[in-house]
Amino acid sequence: MHMGDSILKRSLIKSKERVNEHGEVFTAEREVNAMLDLVKNETERIDSRFLEPACGDGNFLVEILRRKLAVVKKRYKKQPSEYGKYALIAVSSIYGVELLKDNAEECRRRLFEIFKSEYTECCGKTTDEECIDAVRFILSRNILCGDALTLLDSNQKPIVFSEWAMVTGNMVKRRDFELSMLLAVHPRESLFVYAYFAKHILCITLIRG
Ligand SMILES: C[S@@+](CC[C@H](N)C(=O)[O-])C[C@H]1O[C@@H](n2cnc3c(N)ncnc32)[C@H](O)[C@@H]1O
Helix, strand or coil: CCHHHCHHHCCCCCCHHHHHHHCCCCCCHHHHHHHHHCCHHHHCCCCCEEEECCCCCCHHHHHHHHHHHHHHHHHHCCCHHHHHHHHHHHHHCEEEEECCHHHHHHHHHHHHHHHHHHHHHHHHHHCCHHHHHHHHHHHHHHEEEEECCCCEECCCCECEEEEEEECCCCCEEEEEEEHHHHHHHCCCCCEEEEEEECCCEEEEEEECC
16 A cells, blocks of 8 residues: 555545535545455456546546556566566556546546556666556546546547557557447446446446456
């Protein structure tokens, strides 16, 4: 646990206005862990894909990344290049949509900081700046500011997510999908592990695949 980023220390409410207007009440660490434990195996599978359509500043996604990186560390801490590759796969499988720009930015920042500190701790002098840049870029595409109900981004364009796949060496292949198409294809296979009721029902979704 990174004490500086402990969910317990983070306020669960920013203002009454934001609660009223956007249903913005963040989930505390204990509940986040209890809910994620319902799908513990998936949170510890490095490449399992998670999409949270109202991710706030990332309490769930941050914990999912921590769990995945703990597995990467256990398996590859003595092989820096493999560690980098699998840590990148872990990050690239995490997706979020958030209506408010400051929350989306904070979510991206937290995920990046966790990756960077784990990666540099594990790989020391063999840390590869290109891997860090790749993760920064992936997060800029995976954590989007948009509306999960209209499926439009902050520019009123359809939300597009990328599927990332490692090919030979350090090459990563990207395929783009409109979120509306993904939801049309996956509605039944998706496993809903968390729902909250504000003005609308949104949920955290684990995409099987
Ligand atoms: C109850 S908070 C939960 C945040 C986070 N999932 C957590 O548990 O800590 C709901 C979040 O959904 C966001 N939100 C509300 N309506 C949304 C929408 N239509 N699309 C995307 N995000 C939305 C709010 O800005 C807020 O950050």
